[in-house]
Amino acid sequence: MTLPSTRTRFLFFTGKGGVGKTSLSCATGLALAQAGKSVLIVSTDPASNLDEVLGTGLNQTPTAIAGAPGLFALNIDPEAAAHTYRERMVGPYRGILPAAAIQSMEEQFSGACTVEIAAFDEFSKLLGDPGATAEFDHVIFDTAPTGHTLRLLTLPSAWDEFISSSTGGASCLGPLAGLEKQKTLYAATVERLSSAEETTVVLVARADAASLREADRTRAELADLGIRNQTLVVNGLFPDAASGDAIATAMAQRAAEALANMPAGLAGLSQSRIPFLPRGTVGLAALREMAHPEIVASPTSHEMPATSLPPGLSALVEDMASAGHGVIMTMGKGGVGKTTVAAAIAVALAKKGHHVVLSTTDPAAHIAATLDGIVPGLTVKRIDPSQEVQLYTEEVLAKAGQQLDAGGRAMLEEDLRSPCTEEIAVFRAFARTVDEGKNGFVVLDTAPTGHTILLLDAAEAYHREVMRTQGDMPESVRELLPRLRDPGYTRVVIVTLPEATPVHEAERLDKDLVRAGIKPYAWVINQSLLASGTTHPVLCQRGGYEVPFIRRVADSLAPECALIPWLAESPVGVTGLEHLVTQQPCIEAHSSSLG
Incomplete structure (x- = not known):
């Protein structure tokens, strides 16, 4: 059980x-x-928690990590990068062009597309420019969740194709304006990613079927991009030594089955395995334990600490059902169980006789794998980006293209080949799905935090784009933000785990939503070992680690709170999802109510 190979720079x-x-x-x-x-460690994640894990405040320049000589880190802040990128493009024209023209340029650079381009621009400087990191022996990139990362990696070829095919000058939104100059840098970035002598791509997974499936999908898609220099790390592996504890046995069996059935392509990679650690991985001491698990002392206590626990999920579902219709959105950091919680809520509402649509905006969605049965009244949908781009392109060309001459239509087609179009098309589908909440329930399993906020913030940019290409705005889009801000129509459920980083991330999400005028309805704490009934010493130690995070959510952060125990039966399929809703936290040695 070791960390991955560090042969490459x-x-x-x-x-x-x-x-x-x-x-x-x-x-x-x-x-x-x-x-x-x-x-140098670099985070390209819009929802980065790198500074929290390392215990040092970071910015966009290399910062020395306190207590770790030779270790430096930086965060690529997408919003700050967008501001810098925007000013670089608009600044030279201040004082030259009229104020109205400057305002128009700033509006063009205000959308989510600019944020993504700017973040990639910063990423490319670090990877594609040898001089940018020359003083470091190794550069480690901590990337965003899979869907966003793959989009990041495919941008260079997408932009290159768009620019190369442009014959009349790029007519897309403002963000494209600075890309031509960067073509050489982007090409160097892709070349370095593909070089097995310079770069190793470390696929990180947990020992569960969904995580390994996702890692294999990533492996294949990276290979299609020419990036085959890959290795696999299976993290958090729990080896149960025949303890007789139901939770420990289930955890070990699930891991063993998942590893035994690992996809062949993934199994063919070189592998490292990291054991389950009974406390969190925040701070240098915990990181040293991850690197050297043999130094971790074995716990001996079979008892959980006493604390009051929130109730299970069923009470929240009853309250949601009483509204009769509307939108329920599960939101939170990637990997906290948003998809499972969304599917469980949807099944429970459908079982109560409601018409329910279960959908996702997550580019790495796996709802179909979570729900493997048929429930009367429940429709499962996925917002598929490629399909939405095709529909949007056809509609724009039909409405706006017929009014243009050949040259104008060619320029419009150039616009629609830009990667900006996908953001617009997906946002449009998101608004259309929310509109269905008028006549029943829509349960949306949303993308990870950073991507979701960018999606919601795209409203004004999308409005301007629609007006430019179509001259009108669909009713669903016009009503979207008012509906999201209406607590009688939309209920946002923040999902978290009883751990430091997921709770802190959820707290930041809560504040972002409130600033946007969206007040969260409830929080769900998922996969609690403290509430599972286990008496295994390692799991009891981990359960004790959960207490302050459960207390913070239940006592200070959540207007309503539910807690879901770690279940011996995997919450997959209709029966498993129903059990997720009806299961109450184990209250042995705990008080059953908050107060």
Whole structure:
């Protein structure tokens, strides 16, 4: 059980949200620094918690990590990068063009597309420009969750294709204006990612079927991009030594079955395995334990600490059902169980006789794998980006294209080949799905936090784009933000785990939503070992670690709170999802009510 190989100068950690990419990238960087290397860790995640894990405040320049000589880190802040990128494009024209023209340019650079381009621009400087990181022996990239990462990696070829095919000058929205100059840098970035001598891509997964499926999908899609220099790390592996404890046995059996049935392509990669650690992986001491698990003392206590626990999910579902219709959105950091909670709520509402649509805006969605049965009244949908782009393109060309001459139509087609179009098309589908909440329930399993906020913030940029290409705005889009801000129509359920990083991330999400005029309805704490009834010493120690996070959510953060225990029966399929709703937290040695 070891950290991944560090043979190459660049290490690129990727995988499904919540699998431990940040902790592993930091533990690897710390181990290299302790071996005398100079190391830079970079986060490209819009919802980064790199500074929290390392215990040092970070910005967009390399910062020395306190207590770890030779280790440095930085965050690529997408919003700050967008501001810098926007000013670089608009600044030279201030004082030259009229104020109205400057305002129009700033509006063009205000959308989510600019944020993504700017973040990639910063990423490319670090990976594609040899001089940018010349003083470091190793550069480690802690990346965003899988869907966003793959989009990031495919941008260079997408932009290159768009620019190369442009014959009349790029007519897309403002963000495209600065890309032509960067073509050489982007090409160098892709070349370095593909070089097995320079870069290793570390696929991080948990020992469960969904996580390994996602890692294999990532492996295949990266290979299609020419990035085949990959290795696998299975994180959090729990080896039960025949303890007789039901939860420990189920955890070990699930892991063993998942590893035994690992997809062949993934099984063919070189592998490292990291054991389950009974306490969190925040701070240098915990990262050293991850790198050297043999130094971790074995716990002996079979008792959980006493604390009051929130109730299960059933009371929240009853309250939701009483409204009769509307939108329920599960939101939170990747990997906390949003998909499972959304599917469980949808099944429970449908079982009560309601018409329910279960849908996702997550590019790495796996609802179909979670729900493997048929429930009367329940319709499962997925907002498919490629399909939405095709529909949007056809509609724009039909409405606006027929009014244009050949040259004008060619320029419009150039616009629609831009990657910006996908953001617009998906946002449009999101609004259309929310509109269905008028006549029944819509349960939306949304994308990880950073992507979701960017999606919601795209409203004004989308409005301007629709007006430019179509001259009108669909009713569903016009009504979207008012509906999201109406607590009688939309209920936002924040899902978290009883751990430091997911709770802190959820707290930041809560504040972002409130600033946007969207007040969360409830919080759900998922997969609690404290509430599971286990008496296994390692799991009891981990359960004790959960207490302050459960208390903070239940006592201070959540207007309403539900807690879901870690279940011995995997919550997959209709029966498993029903059990997720009806299961109450184990209250042995605990008080059953909050107060």
